[in-house]
Amino acid sequence: MEKRILGVAAHPDDLEWYAGATLARLAREGAAVTFVICTDGSKGSYDPRAVPRALAAQREREQRAAAQTLGVREVIFLRHPDGELEPNAALRRELARVYRKYQPRLLLAFDPWKRYELHPDHLAAGRAALDARLAARMPLFYPAARPRGVGVWSIGEVWLFNTDAPNHFVDVGGTLDTQYRALAQHRSQPSVWDDAARAFIEQRARENGRARGIEYAEAFRRIVIEGAQVLAEGTRV
Template identity: 30%
Template sequence: MNKEMLLIFAHPDDESFALGGTIAKYAEQGVKITLVVATRGEAGKAAGLCKQEELGLFREQELSRAAKVLGITEVIFLDYKDKEVPISPSLEIVEKLVRIIRKVQPQVIITFGADGSSGHRDHRAIHHFTKAAIKLAKEFIEPEWGDPYILPRLCYVKAGWRLADNVLKGLDYIIEIKPWAEKKKRAIEEHKTQLFSQQKFEALDQKIKEDYYSREYFQCDFELSAFPGRGKDIFADMERVGS
């Protein structure tokens, strides 16, 4: 069985900061990984590396390099404006996502949880758009969007450094990433415009930083997953799919 993972996020850099180790791990195992990005992050800070009007293209190039480091197979931009995802055409966004889900047919989709990890409005919006698309993708509607597809597993990446230990221990998937920590670091470094975020991270407690490069955390949506689960392998039991 060919393994497919679909990542749906809001900005270039979300993938590297949030789950770079997990991406690198599964890419090394032969999983085909497709990344969908809602915006090009053009409303962020240029960090003196380019003109503000050039930032979208600059960040697209940063993501291209980071994707190569992590082993991402394909990057798809939805082309919405940074910081305006919640007020973008919702039905249009959902249609685009349904088409992608039906085409890729991933065993696993990963996106932000309802809190958006950092609370960013674009992060929270892409969570809800993704859930809507997963629900629609399995229905016998709009055949020109592709054949209906029932998603085996939906997971939300959780920001470990923001959560208490008892909450972390209760999450569904804890992925060990130490062997891929260097790739995660290299991918983050490719996002040079995110200097401020990198500096904030360096100021954190050493224990938090060690955990950040050792484990990544995920919550499984048991309602929208045909084959929900828990454990140390986000692809565990996928052999049941289609059986």
């Protein structure tokens, strides 16, 4: 059976920037990967004349193109206002519904406990993504947020990106180029594809791999939830 994977992030370009080479590799190996982007990305510009609504539309197009480059099948946009994401019950409910519908084995999300992470949306997206995991597996949480014919769902494994406590390293030597090409789709965000960005990504991958004897790696905090998969199999409708 194909492996279903969900990536949850705050903004268009986050998944490509923090985990793009890994996601490209997983997709190449046959996984069915879906992205969830929590905000509309409408404030992602240093140009004071930029029009937020137009920017949001452009960034959705860029995100779809980037996802396609990585081999991702679908992108879900939750369109919360950029910069104001809160890990509240409403967001948790939205994500729990997605988890129940798509039934991922593996969740990739921001590490919400990363020290000195200064972007509030990154922290909020990570926190909500993890909190929704619990809600998705318990039937009394948000009973109306169960798509027709779908029961609860328990995600058995989580990989947190943008972490300062990594314990899992993925060899991405074969997909770094795909990551660069995906990032280049985000034309409105030069800081993720210019020469400095490319040098940064290569250096980061090299450092992540060094101690493990890998040339290029992406780093994650991996959490395996014991018994979750057994529960998930038992609760499918």
